[in-house]
Amino acid sequence: MNSAVKVPLVHITRRKNIVWYRAWIVRVVAVIMALILCGIVTMLLVGANPIDVYKTMVVGNFGTARKIWFMLQDLAILLIISLALAPAFRMRFWNLGGDGQALMGCLGATTIMILFRDSMPNWLLIICMLLAALFGGALWAFIPAFFKSKWNTNETLFTLMMNYVATQLVAYFVVFWENPKGSSKIGIINQRTQLGWLPTIGGNKYILIIIVAVLLTVGMFVYMRYSKHGYEISVVGESEPTARYVGIKVRKVIIRTLILSGAICGLAGFLLVSGTDHTMTTTLVGGRGFTGVMVAWLAKFNPFFMVITSFVLVFLGRGASEISTMFGLNDSFGAILTGIILFFIIGCEFFLNYELHFRHGKNKEVQ
């Protein structure tokens, strides 16, 4: 230790390339380590058998046919919102307004559903609801995009704040259409007539939503990978000056992409209102606009990987809820386990991007 140059204990360098299968081994190991830590935490805090806990998580998702459908529906909605966010993020536009955009979709669909239920045939009503939802979502994304492209406002804050505006708007209209008076809830809309409800396929209201999610996944993959728009998005994301240099109209790309992003969020809102819940509440989207950010990032904006990451998150969420029911625990315990697992999953991305070098031991890498 007499050397003149002070070597830090650990120094971090960027990893150049990692073979895909090694990357996946690291991820799998991370998940397994997370599960082991969860097991230890479970035993220490609750005294339950961790294997039973994991079993309960699986049962919570796959226990019965009905549970599988619920899980797939949950997965589909989360995936759609994540897909909506992906192009914006690829463009390095931090759209944190997925919740608000989806809520505006809900509001658009609900408005048409309530105001025009008696004045047009059901198929037309559903189409109008869809258009209103797409418009609502797109509008909520267009506003921050417009300000960003015109005055370079901070889109992170802007989109975040738009969530609160949307929540308050929905709260206002919930009171406006409340039933019964004073209760601040709308309840199931058109429960008797089922006007504005998406048709069921074989008595199952989830299949259609799942089909939409599958189509959208493929569509988004093609759009981002093979279309001119997709190319422009990635160039703008890499470097705005470059994009400008090669003649891409950056402002136009930003606005166009955000309108798309918001409209797809609006679609998710439409599916919630027309497809499953048939009501509107301020918590209907349930933070999926934020969970979707994680889904999209973890999958590096690849729509097919997003299917996997959104499955992981939905699995953890539903599993956690099942744990709390079966073991008589608070929901928070499930949240702790989910937190541990996500910590490892996100943490391992660090080791995939960077290498650690320790001072002694001749630059031995850790992972």
Add this chain to the structure above:
Amino acid sequence: MKNFKKVLALLLAAIFVVGILAACSGNGGGQQGGGEQGSEEQGGGEQQTTPEEGGEQGGAETTLKVGLICLHDENSTYDLNFINAFKQVCSELGLVEGESYFIKVNKGENEECYQAACELVDSGCSIIFADSFGHEDYMLQAAIENPDVQFCHATGTKAHTENVANYHNAFASIYEGRYLAGIAAGMKINAMIEEGKITPEQTKMGYVGAYPYAEVKSGYTSFYLGAKSVCPTVTMLVTFTNSWYDETLEKTGAQTLIDQGCVLISQHADSMGAPTACEAAGVPNVSYNGSTISAAPNTFIVSSRIDWAPYYRYAIDCVKNGQPIDVDYVGTLETGSVCLTEVNEAVAAPGTVEAIEAAKAEMQAGTLHVFDTANFTKGGETLTSYLADVDDMGDFAPETEVISDGYFHESEYRSAPYFDIDIDGITILGE
């Protein structure tokens, strides 16, 4: 370093074995071979399969299974009140959590409630309860789809008009409990005048309500009338949070009322917000849903609450014996559904317990009616007739005459309250 690698390899191998074991036992519990990929087709193929209750429990077919769906968890005083009663009755019946009784918490007033109800059906429950007003439509939907299971919804209004045989509403005559708690409040205010802490002109109470909805209005009006019965000059200021559970709003709501000169606070909202605000300001508090004495030892007077245990006992018994459950169940003082917590003698005025007991005896004898038209006015006039929207069809049209024999008949034409008259002496903040 070589050793390190070996250890690491061993460790990893061990981890994999554990992982695989976990995965295997996990799949065994669910459906066979249900890997992540296969799940989609499997769901479609086995749509008609009945849940696996019979196979797992073998001979234990007689074991009754029951479920409860809650809007929040035990951090909400409202939900805690349901959870405690439910657990109490289940343990009386020898049921075990996670095996024969299930509690689903934090289920929103949307599709989540429906899904929770369906999952409870799949777990083999033969009777399912829900605790929040907004759960009603989703419970009803689940009831229609699962006719063999009984669905009991607390605080709802639709059972008596929807005619779904396995769907039931329940409530309690909690307005009587609130009236009794109001007596404690009125006596405290009288005592404060005697002690010279306030002048007789300052007899203003504050009330933090959730929604401007009949259930809340009926509650605060009966509380006010109870206080007024012992302190005739009392007035009340009401603020709404527009949420059943919002600790911050309830706290600031209570603080606003205190700043407006309210000398005593009560609430109908489910967090500890109002009691903690009262404790901080040293303002006496009459609570709801259960004792809040631990959070407010120096200001808590008494709390009224609905004890749901008698209803749970009754409804589960009905299922056991194959008897029909009341479409609208109203728990009363007699059934033990309406009760008061112990009075905090350190804060309450002397003689409070005796005064409450006397009024309670009168109520049970039928000589005291909470909504006696002689005791309140609207616009300076005594009411002789009032139409209430009892059959809650979404038409907002009142159709039932509820005043007769000199009093407003609350919770008689359906279990959920429908008293929604803005009476004199109560002011709503901002109006």
